[in-house]
Amino acid sequence: VDHPPADLIVRExxxxxxxxxxxxxxxxxTPNESFYVRCHFPIPEIxxxxxxxxxxxxxxxxxxxxxxxxxxxxxxxxxxxxxxxxNNRIFLEPKAKGVQWELGAVGNASWIGxxxxxxxxxxxxxxxxxxxxxxxxxxxxxxxxxxxxxxxxFCRSLPLSKARKDVLxxxxxxxxKLSASHGFPLRAIVPGWYAMASVKWLRRIxxxxxxxxxxxxxxxYAYWDRSGVLPTLVPxxxxxxxxxxxxxxxxxxxxxxAVYRVYGAAWSGTGEITRVEVSFDSGQSWHEAKLxxxxxxxxxxxxxxxxxxxxxxxxxxxxxATDSRGFAQPADRSSDRGTYMINHLLPVEIEVR
Amino acid sequence: VDHPPADLIVRExxxxxxxxxxxxxxxxxTPNESFYVRCHFPIPEIxxxxxxxxxxxxxxxxxxxxxxxxxxxxxxxxxxxxxxxxNNRIFLEPKAKGVQWELGAVGNASWIGxxxxxxxxxxxxxxxxxxxxxxxxxxxxxxxxxxxxxxxxFCRSLPLSKARKDVLxxxxxxxxKLSASHGFPLRAIVPGWYAMASVKWLRRIxxxxxxxxxxxxxxxYAYWDRSGVLPTLVPxxxxxxxxxxxxxxxxxxxxxxAVYRVYGAAWSGTGEITRVEVSFDSGQSWHEAKLxxxxxxxxxxxxxxxxxxxxxxxxxxxxxATDSRGFAQPADRSSDRGTYMINHLLPVEIEVR
Numbered sequence: 001v002d003h004p005p006a007d008l009i010v011r012e013x014x015x016x017x018x019x020x021x022x023x024x025x026x027x028x029x030t031p032n033e034s035f036y037v038r039c040h041f042p043i044p045e046i047x048x049x050x051x052x053x054x055x056x057x058x059x060x061x062x063x064x065x066x067x068x069x070x071x072x073x074x075x076x077x078x079x080x081x082x083x084x085x086x087n088n089r090i091f092l093e094p095k096a097k098g099v100q101w102e103l104g105a106v107g108n109a110s111w112i113g114x115x116x117x118x119x120x121x122x123x124x125x126x127x128x129x130x131x132x133x134x135x136x137x138x139x140x141x142x143x144x145x146x147x148x149x150x151x152x153x154f155c156r157s158l159p160l161s162k163a164r165k166d167v168l169x170x171x172x173x174x175x176x177k178l179s180a181s182h183g184f185p186l187r188a189i190v191p192g193w194y195a196m197a198s199v200k201w202l203r204r205i206x207x208x209x210x211x212x213x214x215x216x217x218x219x220x221y222a223y224w225d226r227s228g229v230l231p232t233l234v235p236x237x238x239x240x241x242x243x244x245x246x247x248x249x250x251x252x253x254x255x256x257x258a259v260y261r262v263y264g265a266a267w268s269g270t271g272e273i274t275r276v277e278v279s280f281d282s283g284q285s286w287h288e289a290k291l292x293x294x295x296x297x298x299x300x301x302x303x304x305x306x307x308x309x310x311x312x313x314x315x316x317x318x319x320x321a322t323d324s325r326g327f328a329q330p331a332d333r334s335s336d337r338g339t340y341m342i343n344h345l346l347p348v349e350i351e352v353r
Numbered sequence: 354v355d356h357p358p359a360d361l362i363v364r365e366x367x368x369x370x371x372x373x374x375x376x377x378x379x380x381x382x383t384p385n386e387s388f389y390v391r392c393h394f395p396i397p398e399i400x401x402x403x404x405x406x407x408x409x410x411x412x413x414x415x416x417x418x419x420x421x422x423x424x425x426x427x428x429x430x431x432x433x434x435x436x437x438x439x440n441n442r443i444f445l446e447p448k449a450k451g452v453q454w455e456l457g458a459v460g461n462a463s464w465i466g467x468x469x470x471x472x473x474x475x476x477x478x479x480x481x482x483x484x485x486x487x488x489x490x491x492x493x494x495x496x497x498x499x500x501x502x503x504x505x506x507f508c509r510s511l512p513l514s515k516a517r518k519d520v521l522x523x524x525x526x527x528x529x530k531l532s533a534s535h536g537f538p539l540r541a542i543v544p545g546w547y548a549m550a551s552v553k554w555l556r557r558i559x560x561x562x563x564x565x566x567x568x569x570x571x572x573x574y575a576y577w578d579r580s581g582v583l584p585t586l587v588p589x590x591x592x593x594x595x596x597x598x599x600x601x602x603x604x605x606x607x608x609x610x611a612v613y614r615v616y617g618a619a620w621s622g623t624g625e626i627t628r629v630e631v632s633f634d635s636g637q638s639w640h641e642a643k644l645x646x647x648x649x650x651x652x653x654x655x656x657x658x659x660x661x662x663x664x665x666x667x668x669x670x671x672x673x674a675t676d677s678r679g680f681a682q683p684a685d686r687s688s689d690r691g692t693y694m695i696n697h698l699l700p701v702e703i704e705v706r
Contacts, residue, residue, distance in 0.1 A: 057582065097498075133583060146691025147449075148577045150583050155583055206582050211564060219572055224501045229410065229559050230486060230508055231501050233566045250438040338499025 022103035025246035030107035041140035113170035224350035238269030243321035271323030373457035378599035383460035394493035413477035466523035591622030596674035624676030
């Protein structure tokens with residue numbers, strides 16, 4: 001079977017939301033032209049001659065840098081898997097509002113940029129600093145109640161400790177200059193977190209002395225945390241452990257009594273994927289898949305399973321992942337997660353013929 | 354004109370939501386049978402023999418008390434005006450969801466109870482304690498997204514400093530034992546704050562070492578604070594400065610060329626009402642009203658204006674209040690406040706005949 005380079009599926013034109021057909025998965029790196037695109041507002045048109053990044057707020061030494069200055073800083077290259085927090089939403093029952101992502105609002109790229117830690121070190125956060133807000137240039141009106149008056153920008157905060165640890169301010173994606181749809185001239189890459197944290201079209205880094213509770217981490221992109229005495233609404237953060245099956249895809253017809261290479265990817269938050277299992281009998285028995293390549297921090301792990309197909313008939317294939325912390329995928333789903341963090345098992349129905 | 358004791362207006366039967374017809378305002382104290390009732394869930398049936406209040410969380414010495422023990426503590430008596438954060442919602446344009454309160458989701462009573470500070474002192478909050486959650490026994494399902502799974506209780510947090518300052522745990526209202534609809538056996542009174550903070554049917558006091566973000570202070574009863582660099586969602590708290598006209602009421606017919614006593618109440622958060630003005634020409638000219646009685650901390654101030662009525666015709670009457678901090682009423686309304694904190698000017702249309 002041939003798997004030609006994917007065209008992206010248009011989920012929305014305005015704002016632009018494009019999905020990779022996940023069955024076209026073809027390697028560790030997702031090519032830029034196949035990488036999903038998630039926008040909340042029209043894509044800002046930014047010229048590098050006007051653009052500045054300002055570091056401000058609770059810092060001793062606020063400053064701004066231009067595009068050349070960011071590129072002249074000591075750079076770092078990291079692999080990171082980005083997954084939209086609403087990936088797999090189309091499978092929710094009952095049907096949920098929001099972009100109807102199937103399996104392909106996820107991708108893995110190599111990013112080059114400047115560590116956020118270096119900029120923070122220069123700005124010198126004051127002793128009471130607790131968070132860092134990443135503010136994007138994309139803006140528009142939103143419609144939940146209470147409705148912020150006027151336009152708001154897409155922005156998101158991180159604990160200062162995370163901002164200092166491994167957040168990258170990226171200007172290159174897979175060896176190419178960032179494209180407009182991926183955040184040109186500069187975007188954040190927040191390793192191990194759902195991609196709403198990796199703010200695009202960055203224009204400001206604001207250090208704060210109290211937790212920020214912006215629209216995109218309260219009325220949107222938040223969930224009910226039940227680890228305390230009473231449920232509390234917290235911003236979505238770490239990626240949940242998940243395996244997705246790229247091939248066979250739903251509805252595929254597979255040859256009977258043959259060998260078929262079941263193939264997919266698995267990822268987790270700060271954990272490392274240690275096991276992927278596959279089931280061909282609706283989860284009654286499980287078979288260990290082979291993890292491919294080496295484990296790369298914050299990137300997905302590809303996997304395969306050489307399946308000796310049965311005689312003709314219908315077949316339900318499931319995959320499940322476990323990570324180094326023992327985090328596995330749940331069988332069921334809680335409304336505490338709203339329409340996000342969807343990592344319960346998603347079986348693929350195929351026909352063996 | 355006679356103003357007989359009011360019957361309450363039924364806004365909702367289940368849960369029970371009752372409003373005072375504000376034109377029946379008749380004195381500093383709102384009688385218990387005229388006091389508005391705001392419920393989110395069915396009223397819990399609580400027997401004092403089973404009931405306990407537990408003080409727990411980030412404290413050195415958690416404990417529980419029963420009804421007799423609370424009543425045996427040194428008591429305090431305070432006046433406090435309670436106003437529902439959605440009072441006046443019926444006047445919003447466009448029409449807003451929620452209970453359609455007119456002018457009467459407000460009342461002023463004398464409360465007897467034990468200071469929360471005394472219970473906290475006994476429990477000894479740990480050094481990192483920052484907030485106190487008041488948890489009620491009323492519970493049910495809510496329907497915003499993300500939807501908390503299962504039932505949730507009505508609960509609300511306060512900064513530890515406010516909890517220690519002047520919060521009362523009340524068991525008597527205007528000299529009578531609290532009624533079931535007002536929170537029997539014990540409710541909080543949080544002076545100067547919108548009444549959603551004055552949690553009824555108290556069962557737990559939970560001290561926390563980080564800010565709580567429960568349903569009733571995030572997805573509900575919150576607003577956009579724009580005092581910082583970017584809008585942040587914060588829990589509703591302090592009462593906004595407001596004057597309401599009790600008489601004449603909307604549509605009333607008033608005798609021409611006579612003296613009419615315009616009458617109402619005004620209140621604020623921690624400020625003191627220093628001025629109420631009345632206009633009879635849609636806000637072109639203003640006349641200072643007379644403040645009645647003495648100023649009582651955290652309670653409303655009644656006011657009157659002896660109006661020499663004009664010749665026959667239509668007339669628009671407005672009132673506006675100013676407090677000791679200079680806080681006045683806005684002419685317009687911002688969507689940042691959602692369907693709460695409604696204190697823009699609300700003119701009364703009458704006919705002089």
